[in-house]
Amino acid sequence: MTTSTDRYRSFVNSPLGSSIGKRLGLPRPAELRRHSPGSPLLDGPAVVLGSGALAPDVTLLLKAAGVAVVDADSPDRLGAVVLDATTLSSVADLGVLRDPLGPAVRRLGPSGRLLVLARAADTTDEPAVAAARQALDGFVRSAAKELRRGATANLVVVAEDAEPAAWESTVRFFLSARSAFVDGQVVRVGVAATNAPDDWDRPLEGRVAVVTGAAQGIGAAIAQTLARDGARVVCADLPAQGERLAVVANRARGTALQVDITAADAAERIAAHADERYGGLDILVHNAGITRDKLLVNMPEAQWSAVLAVNLESQLRINEHLLEQKVLGSGARVVCAASTSGIAGNRGQTNYAASKAGIIGMVRSAAPAFADIGATINAVAPGFIETEMTARMPFATREVARRICSLQQGGQPVDVAETIGWLAQTASVAVNGQVVRVCGQSLVGA
Amino acid sequence: MSPTPTPRRAAVVGGNRIPFARSGGRYARASNQDMLTTTLDGLVARFGLQGERLGEVAAGAVLKHSRDFNLTRESVLGSRLDPSTPAYDVQQACGTGLEAAILVANKIALGQVESGIAGGVDSASDAPIAVNEDLRHVLLDLNRARTPVQRLKALRGLRPGQVVPETPRNGEPRTGLSMGEHAAITTREWDISREAQDALTLASHQNLAAAYDRGFLDDLVTPYLGLTRDQNLRADSSMEALAKLKPVFGADEPGATMTAGNSTPLSDGSALVLLASDEWAAARRLPVLAHLVDAETAAVDYVHGGEGLLMAPAYAVPRLLARNGLSLGDFDFYEIHEAFASTVLTTLAAWEDPRFCKERLGLDAPLGSIDRSRLNVTGSSLATGHPFAATGGRIVATLAKLLHEKGSGRGLISICAAGGQGVVAILEAA
Numbered sequence: 001m002t003t004s005t006d007r008y009r010s011f012v013n014s015p016l017g018s019s020i021g022k023r024l025g026l027p028r029p030a031e032l033r034r035h036s037p038g039s040p041l042l043d044g045p046a047v048v049l050g051s052g053a054l055a056p057d058v059t060l061l062l063k064a065a066g067v068a069v070v071d072a073d074s075p076d077r078l079g080a081v082v083l084d085a086t087t088l089s090s091v092a093d094l095g096v097l098r099d100p101l102g103p104a105v106r107r108l109g110p111s112g113r114l115l116v117l118a119r120a121a122d123t124t125d126e127p128a129v130a131a132a133r134q135a136l137d138g139f140v141r142s143a144a145k146e147l148r149r150g151a152t153a154n155l156v157v158v159a160e161d162a163e164p165a166a167w168e169s170t171v172r173f174f175l176s177a178r179s180a181f182v183d184g185q186v187v188r189v190g191v192a193a194t195n196a197p198d199d200w201d202r203p204l205e206g207r208v209a210v211v212t213g214a215a216q217g218i219g220a221a222i223a224q225t226l227a228r229d230g231a232r233v234v235c236a237d238l239p240a241q242g243e244r245l246a247v248v249a250n251r252a253r254g255t256a257l258q259v260d261i262t263a264a265d266a267a268e269r270i271a272a273h274a275d276e277r278y279g280g281l282d283i284l285v286h287n288a289g290i291t292r293d294k295l296l297v298n299m300p301e302a303q304w305s306a307v308l309a310v311n312l313e314s315q316l317r318i319n320e321h322l323l324e325q326k327v328l329g330s331g332a333r334v335v336c337a338a339s340t341s342g343i344a345g346n347r348g349q350t351n352y353a354a355s356k357a358g359i360i361g362m363v364r365s366a367a368p369a370f371a372d373i374g375a376t377i378n379a380v381a382p383g384f385i386e387t388e389m390t391a392r393m394p395f396a397t398r399e400v401a402r403r404i405c406s407l408q409q410g411g412q413p414v415d416v417a418e419t420i421g422w423l424a425q426t427a428s429v430a431v432n433g434q435v436v437r438v439c440g441q442s443l444v445g446a
Numbered sequence: 447m448s449p450t451p452t453p454r455r456a457a458v459v460g461g462n463r464i465p466f467a468r469s470g471g472r473y474a475r476a477s478n479q480d481m482l483t484t485t486l487d488g489l490v491a492r493f494g495l496q497g498e499r500l501g502e503v504a505a506g507a508v509l510k511h512s513r514d515f516n517l518t519r520e521s522v523l524g525s526r527l528d529p530s531t532p533a534y535d536v537q538q539a540c541g542t543g544l545e546a547a548i549l550v551a552n553k554i555a556l557g558q559v560e561s562g563i564a565g566g567v568d569s570a571s572d573a574p575i576a577v578n579e580d581l582r583h584v585l586l587d588l589n590r591a592r593t594p595v596q597r598l599k600a601l602r603g604l605r606p607g608q609v610v611p612e613t614p615r616n617g618e619p620r621t622g623l624s625m626g627e628h629a630a631i632t633t634r635e636w637d638i639s640r641e642a643q644d645a646l647t648l649a650s651h652q653n654l655a656a657a658y659d660r661g662f663l664d665d666l667v668t669p670y671l672g673l674t675r676d677q678n679l680r681a682d683s684s685m686e687a688l689a690k691l692k693p694v695f696g697a698d699e700p701g702a703t704m705t706a707g708n709s710t711p712l713s714d715g716s717a718l719v720l721l722a723s724d725e726w727a728a729a730r731r732l733p734v735l736a737h738l739v740d741a742e743t744a745a746v747d748y749v750h751g752g753e754g755l756l757m758a759p760a761y762a763v764p765r766l767l768a769r770n771g772l773s774l775g776d777f778d779f780y781e782i783h784e785a786f787a788s789t790v791l792t793t794l795a796a797w798e799d800p801r802f803c804k805e806r807l808g809l810d811a812p813l814g815s816i817d818r819s820r821l822n823v824t825g826s827s828l829a830t831g832h833p834f835a836a837t838g839g840r841i842v843a844t845l846a847k848l849l850h851e852k853g854s855g856r857g858l859i860s861i862c863a864a865g866g867q868g869v870v871a872i873l874e875a876a
Contacts, residue, residue: 255493
């Protein structure tokens with residue numbers, strides 16, 4: 001898991017760099033708080049605002065997680081501010097966003113969390129209600145851009161009648177250090193619910209996961225993270241990547257499966273391995289992907305086809321086979337790697353962006369069928385993540401790519417992995433058909 | 447008194463090897479211990495054996511540094527296996543890998559261990575180079591010297607010529623002939639044609655290339671140091687290209703046939719197999735590809751007895767067949783190690799020859815012929831290369847997988863070795 005180092009971030013966070021940076025008004029990317037087993041949910045007490053039905057349950061959740069819940073006017077430096085905005089139904093109601101939410105946000109500490117829980121703005125709502133609900137979208141995204149020192153703001157849209165068990169894993173994720181690089185996102189949570197895990201520190205205990213493209217970079221981090229959270233991991237990658245794959249599999253105490261996902265029998269081989277060695281397959285992470293950048297007018301057929309075959313066709317084929325053969329059944333979690341390129345587009349990446357946008361279409365279309373069997377399929381869309389690939393980018397391009405997000409830095413592979421880990425939890429059954437960007441709220445792909 | 451254990455058949459769970467490199471190629475700077483440790487870790491990754499304590503690991507190398515006296519144990523200590531896994535070194539020339547597998551399988555059969563890893567490694571690139579023999583004596587005398595006078599006396603033995611080191615020779619100590627020169631004598635005796643040797647060579651390359659292309663090696667090989675396929679493999683070889691090569695062994699005699707193409711090159715590589723009792727495998731949800739049924743080792747007197755250096759398997763196989771009530775045709779796969787194309791062909795010719803079978807093997811009738819379409823169906827040493835001690839592990843894992851794919855049947859392994867030895871074994875589909 002070699003990643004390029006962000007020397008600028010180190011510099012502006014050093015004593016000298018900090019004083020120079022302040023005088024020149026340079027951006028100051030913060031050291032983000034990241035999860036390690038046993039670490040507390042929040043780095044400080046929380047304030048819970050709002051008079052909706054969710055607020056008391058959020059308070060209970062926080063207390064159960066060992067977080068002190070304090071009054072809105074307490075002078076403490078806060079770990080999180082949670083607003084239950086489910087009752088906001090008029091423009092006048094939105095006033096709470098300015099006060100008391102505004103002053104509370106001022107007291108957010110480093111890597112603090114602003115989390116807003118809301119109801120969906122539906123076309124069946126009264127215009128005034130829909131306006132108030134939709135207003136939260138713009139509010140949260142803007143607040144996310146204003147937060148500093150690694151703090152994030154996200155919006156969770158909770159379905160009416162959803163039990164706390166439906167949204168607990170999601171609220172925990174957005175509050176925790178696991179969501180370090182997820183910022184300015186809107187996620188919908190449905191009503192489906194299951195039991196909470198025995199241990200929120202090992203939410204994937206006993207689950208069997210397959211990770212494609214596991215030999216390096218983000219895939220290696222996914223394998224490692226899922227294993228840390230209790231999963232038994234099959235690390236899959238091309239036979240030619242076997243040397244690094246073995247190292248990753250051994251580190252994750254899993255097994256290495258050398259397979260070309262574009263081969264006709266790839267799905268069968270993945271299923272056979274998971275069944276033979278582990279008795280089934282619970283989590284499938286379609287992480288494998290390639291880039292073959294070229295301007296459209298110069299795009300050779302081979303580069304076009306290779307990208308679509310690896311990034312999109314293989315996922316469609318494998319999902320179809322595994323569903324048909326009932327390898328993916330009740331409780332299955334499929335997470336697919338999309339990309340902010342697939343949302344915002346990127347020069348030189350018509351093939352790649354098409355494949356990644358295709359993933360989003362696939363996930364949204366497949367979600368109802370997955371829901372029918374108690375399974376889910378979601379996508380994560382990484383933005384600029386520090387990997388060997390980005391370490392090879394030209395210096396100026398890389399620096400710009402790092403700074404054009406609200407967190408003013410590139411993400412780490414583990415940030416993508418943590419997001420996948422949340423979607424892979426049994427307890428995340430109510431999150432389905434969603435596309436979650438892991439981009440530090442990048443200006444592109446919003 | 448503990449009860450006498452009932453023998454059972456050891457299961458072949460699977461294998462792992464690194465692609466074989468040509469000597470001086472991609473692994474030129476890798477040591478035997480590097481390669482063996484990496485191969486162990488690849489096997490651990492394939493079967494999820496991290497932190498597992500196995501019954502034992504038996505492996506070896508033919509070309510070995512003196513510092514590698516505990517090569518296998520040191521490799522285990524460097525691997526992801528439980529460090530409390532015992533290990534020992536085995537060395538029986540090119541038979542090392544198969545002999546190691548037989549040793550472990552026999553312990554499993556007797557219930558002495560439940561699991562084990564067997565195989566071997568060799569580097570012709572990182573070969574040991576010893577100091578000049580005269581210099582060695584001087585240095586030993588110097589070491590024994592107690593007084594300054596004795597030391598001076600010892601040092602008087604130093605000569606400029608002693609800077610020339612001793613390098614290992616690929617030759618038989620008792621005849622001074624290289625293995626290839628020995629094979630050339632046998633090839634001439636049996637009148638094996640150049641065309642037949644080249645055809646066997648071409649089939650080996652084509653079969654191995656096809657096996658790679660259909661993914662057969664995906665769970666047998668783990669790439670190493672950037673090499674993803676055997677370096678010696680020539681997928682585009684042809685009879686014309688092979689025919690152009692000049693003879694290199696027995697080349698002084700007219701009509702020499704053995705070339706660099708139809709002989710295995712010096713190679714670097716490592717191969718291991720995971721063996722276990724059925725119960726051990728089942729408890730870990732590991733597959734059983736095949737069982738090791740029986741094995742036999744033979745040796746011939748190639749010094750004075752008038753037999754070819756590499757002909758021992760021709761003697762071992764009939765004994766193994768007789769003990770198991772089988773005939774030569776009773777196999778679905780034949781894995782005959784291709785030290786040289788002519789080695790395979792002389793062995794097959796001997797079994798078809800009434801006189802050899804009567805006079806040398808004491809059989810009333812020829813042992814018979816084999817269905818050549820069942821021979822080395824995924825290629826063998828001519829294509830993969832032949833790191834001496836690694837060949838047995840490669841073949842056992844390959845044959846076990848072939849039998850598992852077929853779902854039934856039986857396979858014969860035959861490996862010739864230096865010193866006039868041969869190790870052979872029978873595997874049966876699980």
